[in-house]
Amino acid sequence: MSDSSDNYKRSTVEPILLYDEAVRFLIVKTPNGKCFACGTDMWNISTKEESTDHCFLRKAGGTISGAPAYNLELECNNCGLIRTHRSEVMLAWLAMNPKTEDASRAPENE
Numbered sequence: 001m002s003d004s005s006d007n008y009k010r011s012t013v014e015p016i017l018l019y020d021e022a023v024r025f026l027i028v029k030t031p032n033g034k035c036f037a038c039g040t041d042m043w044n045i046s047t048k049e050e051s052t053d054h055c056f057l058r059k060a061g062g063t064i065s066g067a068p069a070y071n072l073e074l075e076c077n078n079c080g081l082i083r084t085h086r087s088e089v090m091l092a093w094l095a096m097n098p099k100t101e102d103a104s105r106a107p108e109n110e
Contacts, residue, residue, distance in 0.1 A: 015070055015087050017055040019047055022072060024099065025090050035076040035083070042077040057087050064088055 022045055026033060034041045046056040060069035070087040 014059075014068075015057060015091055017057060017072060017087055017090060019045060019053050019055055021094050021099070022055050022090065025094060026074075026085075028097075029093065033083075035079060035081050037081045038076065038079040040076060040078040043074040043083070044077055045072070045074055055087075060086075 026043075033043070035043075048054045048056050055072055057070040058073055060071050062069050071084045072087050072090065074083045074085070075081070076083070
């Protein structure tokens with residue numbers, strides 16, 4: 001694991017996950033991300049009231065490496081099912097797969 005993800009996991013500060021970066025992660029990592037309850041592929045990602053470019057992360061109630069864990073929740077626009085992704089996993093992948101200017105280069109799907 002990279003140093004940046006190790007440093008993040010030890011942090012006690014609430015993480016910041018940008019909306020555009022969350023969407024990039026979800027497109028690459030869950031390309032067939034249909035709702036398992038109703039089959040639609042229309043999801044809503046909640047953002048913070050004070051900054052709509054930051055995702056709202058819910059404190060999970062547990063810890064990872066001694067630091068609080070946070071989740072990104074997606075809500076199905078059709079049936080309301082809540083799908084959860086651990087923000088630490090998303091941020092670690094984003095750190096290892098930074099956005100590039102070359103749109104033809106696809107990030108790793110691992």
